[in-house]
């Protein structure tokens with residue numbers, strides 16, 4: 254009877270200690286805010302913030318994204334990913350000895366772009382940062398305008414991509430930045446990886462790396478993606494805990510894009526098989542990417558119209574601009 258009593262007592266104590274630990278931060282025992290299934294780790298607010306920022310720092314160090322004393326142009330759309338990227342880099346800048354300059358493109362989407370711009374301006378003013386604005390209305394090339402042209406509106410997302418890639422590189426170059434940082438996430442990395450397999454675009458797949466030197470051209474700024482190992486659900490939680498304001502509505506033109514379906518599918522797999530998203534990307538980098546070395550670009554040509562990098566005589570942006578003008582004349 255005595256032995257049985259002791260067994261019962263130890264079982265009860267065991268259950269109590271499990272109950273006490275459930276809902277507690279693994280590192281400090283305070284109330285947990287999140288359980289990260291991919292790492293089997295429960296964390297409180299403070300330890301989650303540390304965990305998140307340290308992961309970005311590790312990505313920066315592992316892939317040698319930054320050097321001492323560099324000027325980093327940060328592309329900020331006003332969405333959660335780029336606002337979080339800016340916030341983390343802003344925290345790291347002093348210790349790591351780099352300076353920041355913010356780039357924002359007003360795409361001219363009515364009822365949307367104004368709000369994005371306001372949110373970026375608010376952050377920049379609060380932290381006294383430098384802001385470089387490009388307004389697509391002043392180029393007569395707003396997304397609303399392009400959407401109104403029947404022949405172009407089906408490819409709107411890729412056209413928007415052309416505009417952003419072109420102006421972000423050009424603005425970064427014109428302010429003398431050493432690096433151009435974008436808020437691409439782990440979810441973006443996996444999604445692009447799958448889309449490259451679907452389309453067979455191996456050149457694009459080769460570039461799926463946290464730092465892209467790619468082709469050499471005097472007017473091409475090296476791109477970095479410090480959030481490439483951070484999943485979007487963590488980015489959202491980080492933004493909420495840090496009280497960051499960002500645009501919560503999706504772009505009004507983005508519905509039905511293949512990229513969104515791929516991300517949804519990846520999250521379904523992740524929910525049943527934790528750590529899938531990071532494994533896909535890490536294994537690609539470790540075991541597949543070097544096999545694609547043949548797809549690395551050596552040098553790239555120059556656009557005869559604007560003087561910026563282009564693989565053909567006229568860059569995609571100048572071509573777009575010319576075509577929009579032609580449609581407008583009709």
Ligand SMILES: [Zn+2]
Nearest residue numbers: 278281297300
């Ligand atoms: Zn804690």
Ligand SMILES: [Zn+2]
Nearest residue numbers: 556559568571
């Ligand atoms: Zn051009």
